[in-house]
Amino acid sequence: MASVIKIYALFLGSALLMFGGGLQGLLLSVRGAEEGFSLLALGLIGTGWSIGFVAGSLFVPLVVRKVGHIRAFSVMAAIGTITILLNLLWVNDVSWIVLRALSGFCFAGAAMIVESWLNEVADNKSRGTIFSIYVTINMAASTLGQIAMSVTGTAGFIPFVVGAISFICAVLPTALTSSPQPKPLQSAKIDIGLLYRTSPVAAIASFSVGMANGAFGTLAPVYGYEQGLDAGGIALLFAIAAILGAVAQVPFGRLSDHIDRRLVMIGLSGFAAVVGALIVIINPTAGWGMYVLFAAYGFAANPIYAVAVAHANDFAKDGEFAKIAGGMLMICGIGLAIGPAVASVIMGAWHPVGLFIVTATFHGALAGAAYLRMRVRKSVEAEERAPFQPMSDRQVTPETFVLDPRTENDDDDVPVQREAAVPEELIETVERRDDVQDKPV
Template sequence: MLGVGLLMLGNGLQGSLLGVRAAEESFGNTVTGLVMSAYFVGFLAGSTLTPRKLRDVGHIRVFAALASITSIAILVHVMFIDPWVWAAMRLMTGFAYAGLYVVTESWLNGHASNHLRGRLLAFYMVISYLGMGGGQLLLNVADPSGILLFLIVSILMSLALVPILLSYTPQPDTSQPEAMNLLRLYRLSPLGTLGCLLTGIANGTVFGMGAVFAANHGLETHQIAAFMGAFILGGALFQWPLGKLSDKTDRQWVILIVAALATAFSLAGLLFDQGASHALTLLGVLLGGTTLTLYSLFLACANDVLTPQQTVSASSSLVLALGIGAILGPLSTGLLMDLLGSAGFLWDLALIHALIVVFGGYCLWRYPNQPSDTHGHYVAVPAGTASLGATWVEEAADDPVQLDLELMEADEESSLEEGPASAAEPGRS
């Protein structure tokens, strides 16, 4: 988590830094959108190739290699101020970050039980967004037209290697992964899979063109940093309560409500005047609290129906879906902003989340009986263990060896307290 936090701190800084610097270099909205979209083209390759390397060398080595690539790529940006070079480096950075997400999310899902998955992924996203939010604030440390901010990004990427290389955390077993392509994953979890695609468009829009939108809306550099920081802070603040809520109720309902709120907030932002920095900062908190929380909810929704052997391949496919969508985000927003001005950014977000609402409503109608609390395993236990409760059974079911040991201990305790007849009586919870 510490390594991820440092990586996202650097990623948050470089996203806004490149957007502001591209505007200073007069790249133009469409060209800037193309440059930023190259990041997500690299995402596609990274999400596809990473699982193979995970099987060969393991999670830690892959993480270290990919983080090194990001540290190198940001330095090339400042050496060559050219849209084509920047697009190539953004492609490399996207390749590396896709792999880093696959490593991290497969690692987390490999250890998570269904009734804790939403909260665990929410904590992961909180760390990510706090890192990215802090990165926005680092934009104020130096002039974006200089080289210092580029050097800071490279240092942060390199520092992210230290905690992961020194970690004693056991890696997931990737020796016999089960294939899980997008089509099969969609059949298992249509909302989780298509949702990652659509939220990829929204995330690409926010992180690729958010700073450009703020600059076009009349905000100055420190106000742009405040807007993007507020956006990401909102995502961090709402991750945990929404993740916890989704663990206790139907995740589909939570997703539907959050997407509906994001649509409403995007449309409300169209009413703000040019240069209204305080209003835009407040909007950033509200949009961040809805737009940026959906990815972890879609991840949890999809992983609820998977086995441990499927998590690496499924994480790769979900990151692939995210990358496909994210390619369209900066590109579509750049075109809309050329047609509609800065309002094109908000129209893009509104349309994306309206689609999520429509498809979420379809899934609620088509697959109405999939609350997340029904995904736990059925377990037959002796009657003497009934007092342990359903929560204990769901936790133990995720570890069969531990379950057997605890059932034996509970059975022995039951025999001592209630006698052999009671201990032998079958039952189930």
């Protein structure tokens, strides 16, 4: 019973984090546009977040090893709270870029600590269920945070204070826990060469998704604002795209368990490219047409990263999934950082609709690359694949992959070949060594 209470308390902490993150991300883009920030500055705000998030994934484990989980989490939540309040006090583009990077750093660290606690209470039987519930809660809470902007609006101090309250309340489940602290956090295991050797199309997908979704997540609110939508309309626009994207993950993921996952990537990225091209051609103003096109975009674009992770895992040897997933995290993070800056320049030259030139280009490139790879390499047989797991490209940390049930066969940093026989003499030697090490001195 205590374990169940602890799990739901951690789910609550994660939900509060994601609620505040969803609200803050959308709020800064729209409020920045209202304040007259340049498109480049708005793009760099998104770049700052991604750089901070990746840096947090790399360096927060060092902080946790030094001061412990509870103290580190409290620091992350406190600094995150201060950051969003400073966004309210220092309303200028340079400050917001720097603060957004700091916010991304703290958000990554806080999320990793929650995930490490969930990983501690999960066993092999419950890991898949806990992971699925965790991902679902994150997607739902982030979407609710975006919808909240339709209630709070963007003017004045209320939306910033609501976000700050959400961040600081997220500390309560971990601060009040009486359970032992989890194992040390996992730093991102970067082996981009291994990732590319294992699955070139997964590496390409990581970068393409990062470029497209980084640009969309940061600058689509600006596009909506320029097209005449108010805060409520922009929040609804994003909520529809997010909800349809979350709903699409399960059917397309399950489909990819039975057919070549690259076919699914081709279909999704090709459709996302077509939707982006239609938005460029039509350039819809505020109305039902814009909502339909954004819903279609979210439906197609959001599941691609999770399918790419599953495809890479199909070809990974036992013990390699964490390294491959860490490589995908880094490549996607690079795309998430570059995408908003590139899109802001194109939007400045081609008007706001230039955003979808970027998304259509990278989704189209991914579809072409996946098609070419299908002509070179056969797919893994369906019965040999690890089951698909939903996830969001903008909410993944190294601890997410530790919690992922597909990591169960990973053995730290030592790869183990599939079906490799281990001599009994070696097993006995290791057991004797472990017995000696376990004896008290």
